[in-house]
Amino acid sequence: MGTHTGPILEGRGDSDYERYVRVPELLELQKPVAELAHPEERLFQTTHQAAELWLHHVDYEIGRAIELIAADDVALAAELLDRCARIINLLRQQIVILETMAPADYHVIRTSSLGRGSGQESPGFAKLLDVGKRVWPVFEAVLGRRSLTVIEIERKPREHAEMFRLVQAMLDYDEAFLNWRYSHMRLAFRVIGSKVMSLKNVPAAQLEQGTREPLFPELWETISTLTGEFKPSY
Ligand code: HEM
Numbered sequence: 001m002g003t004h005t006g007p008i009l010e011g012r013g014d015s016d017y018e019r020y021v022r023v024p025e026l027l028e029l030q031k032p033v034a035e036l037a038h039p040e041e042r043l044f045q046t047t048h049q050a051a052e053l054w055l056h057h058v059d060y061e062i063g064r065a066i067e068l069i070a071a072d073d074v075a076l077a078a079e080l081l082d083r084c085a086r087i088i089n090l091l092r093q094q095i096v097i098l099e100t101m102a103p104a105d106y107h108v109i110r111t112s113s114l115g116r117g118s119g120q121e122s123p124g125f126a127k128l129l130d131v132g133k134r135v136w137p138v139f140e141a142v143l144g145r146r147s148l149t150v151i152e153i154e155r156k157p158r159e160h161a162e163m164f165r166l167v168q169a170m171l172d173y174d175e176a177f178l179n180w181r182y183s184h185m186r187l188a189f190r191v192i193g194s195k196v197m198s199l200k201n202v203p204a205a206q207l208e209q210g211t212r213e214p215l216f217p218e219l220w221e222t223i224s225t226l227t228g229e230f231k232p233s234y
Helices: 016-021 021-030 039-068 072-096 105-113 123-128 131-145 149-157 161-192 204-210 217-230
Strands: none
Touching: 016 021, 016 161, 039 072, 039 105, 039 123, 039 131, 072 123, 105 161, 131 161, 149 161, 161 204, 161 217
């Protein structure tokens, strides 16, 4: 009895919940209401702060997945990649929330609060652009250890069930990332249009390029190869 009488952890806040989650420190990272350039700015800042936390977390899980593939624990690596794909899907849904912001309100925020800032400078995003380059070498190494090629896995998915699951998880992640980039592009077009130069002097339309750059092009190629083996054309 009486175990719920008071906090026992160190830190700020009246409860162990607040001390563990570090709620006071976290909320201090938001611009106070009185300093917002526009009431809609809170949503804009919250969305970006939450995105950075999740991007940082995905980078952490990708690092774990890479170690697992290197250690031949392919099944667990696939589970972590699946988790990462789910997080990226969550980020995509966050993007859609911002579409409820009126373009005119965004221009107030952009001109008064953002300085020269741009999403291109997001450190979390920059790291995730390298996921293909980071995962591919350990993936090739596990293929080598098992004397397998991707096309062999695709031809006999049941026979190579564990490796097929890993390939599927890599494709799931890749597709989630592309979908996120696509939804972000639609958000940018919706809020500022496709014609303006961005804060970094890049036309917003250039975002389209990113929606065509898969992280694991070789996997997508192999699917085309398999189709070719079954039937030369559709
Ligand atoms: C009103 C909302 C938004 C608008 C109008 C917008 C607009 C843009 C534009 C025009 C670019 C092209 C490059 C540049 O401007 O420097 C860009 C890049 C980027 N933005 Fe946003 N963005 C918005 C929200 C977000 C959110 C919520 C995120 C979440 C993290 C985000 C992350 C990024 C990233 C990572 C890039 C670089 C993308 C790439 O290089 O492919 N943006 N954004």
